[in-house]
Amino acid sequence: MSGVQGYDPRTGEPFGEPVPVTSDAEVDALARAAEAAFPSWSTLPGAERAELLDGLADALDAESGPLVETADRETALGVPRLTTELKRTTNQLRLFAGVLREGSYVEAVLDGADPDIIPPRPELRRVLRPLGPVAVFSASNFPFAFSVAGGDTASALAAGCPVVVKSHSAHPSTARETARVVASVLPAGVFGIVYGTQAGVALVKHPAVRAVGFTGSTGGGRALFDLASSRPDPIPFYGELGSVNPAVVLPAAASARGAEIAAGFAGSLVMGVGQFCTNPGLLFAPTALVPALAEAVSASAGGAMLNERMRDSYRSGTEDLAASGLASLVAEGTAPEAGWTAAPKLFTVPVEVFEENRERLTEEHFGPAGVVVTYDDPARVLALLPSLPGTLTGTVHADPEEHGLAAQAAEALRGVAGRIIFNAWPTGVAVAWGMHHGGPWPATTNPLHTSVGATSIRRWLAPVTYQSWPDELLPPELQSGNPLGIPRRVDGVLGTR
Known part of the structure; x- marks a missing residue:
């Protein structure tokens, strides 16, 4: 066998x-x-x-x-x-x-x-x-x-x-x-x-x-x-x-914390050789932030991917993107020569080009590759966000004076993302009651x-309703005396009776 x-x-x-x-x-x-x-x-x-x-x-x-x-x-x-x-x-x-x-x-x-x-x-x-x-x-x-x-x-x-x-x-x-x-x-x-x-x-x-x-x-x-x-x-x-996990960097945040944001982005992008479902593969950022982003990605290192097929898919996908004429390769990190390795790559594309080629430029490249959509007017980005494909996460970086814009970005992302993050990066999914790890297609089914x-x-x-059954024949969760002491809604009131 x-x-x-x-x-x-x-x-x-x-x-x-x-x-x-x-x-x-x-x-x-x-x-x-x-x-x-x-x-x-x-x-x-x-x-x-x-x-x-x-x-x-x-x-x-x-x-x-x-x-x-x-x-x-x-x-x-x-x-x-x-x-x-x-x-x-x-x-x-x-x-x-x-x-x-x-x-x-x-x-x-x-x-x-x-x-x-x-x-x-x-x-x-x-x-x-x-x-x-x-x-x-x-x-x-x-x-x-x-x-x-x-x-x-x-x-x-x-x-x-x-x-x-x-x-x-x-x-x-x-x-x-x-x-x-x-x-x-x-x-x-x-x-x-x-x-x-x-x-x-x-x-x-x-x-x-x-x-x-x-x-x-x-x-x-x-x-x-x-x-x-x-x-x-x-x-x-x-x-x-699949999920591209878009992140938006607003202008004041980029100006005040450019180096910090670039380092955080690169760290999240290459974590685990980019093999995270929450890898931030799509970044909307002011044009002036590109040099810092490129420097951070150039200084980063890739490594071995999980298998040969994934390595080959990453290489062919990023090579096709570079040859498409739509995006420019502005940075490439390092990777070991032996084994099934992949190097980090960063591409840029103007927001005008992105608008006309949205489907092609939102394809997921599983691995340490990111696409930066450069903009000068944040209103143009806010208008784009609701049309992005479904995603597990959406991220917004903003300074205090931009909270109004940040709220608009969150509202725009709410329809396409299952988790919306403020001034942090999406890699890392806490195991907790409050976590939602999901989103519209193609993030999940x-x-x-x-x-x-x-x-x-x-x-x-799946729900089951018991109608008019004797108390002793009901599951203990539904018996009148609440023998398990669990939270229940009784006659419309939530409690433990």
């Missing part, structure tokens, strides 16, 4: 033994096992699921050393970055353990009967319930935090949904070792993993799978989204895809939801 081979991006040489591709029969067995585990996992008290999530976090922390070492060999992301990322991963699991204990995620609503209104109202009690087994597709650029035990998996498990993960081909050994730890903690059938492209397709099509989480390319995500939608029984597909933060659990839940 063929296998999925990992590689060391620093050298291009194979790393580790190939991981066998999962057959259709094996996919079926894992999906059926998840289906069989669903009744017990979904009805396990939230406090007990929380204990298992905490235990999984502890188990991953205990094996941090070998996991990080393996991931570094397969991704070249570096031990410091990967150590931090694994800690982020275990913190996500602990966050969802806290979400389960707090309890408001089920959105419990109790309406008492009222025969005197029109129409008469029976007793109604509404709660969110888990959908069923979930397929999770690992991301290339986050081998821990958006992969086997990452946010999609953590939130789905917390919701009460068993998970079958499709490993990313860029880091099969990391996936296998992480999956070993996860499977050692969770009950049988609650977690599984598959390898190989065809296995992912079979997973999306499998009738036991009730929803899909995906982080990856627009092309790959769109193909799977269409597959999920074309099933005899279409299922939700939550894909995080559903702008109503987030893939990071406590409310990402909402993707794997």
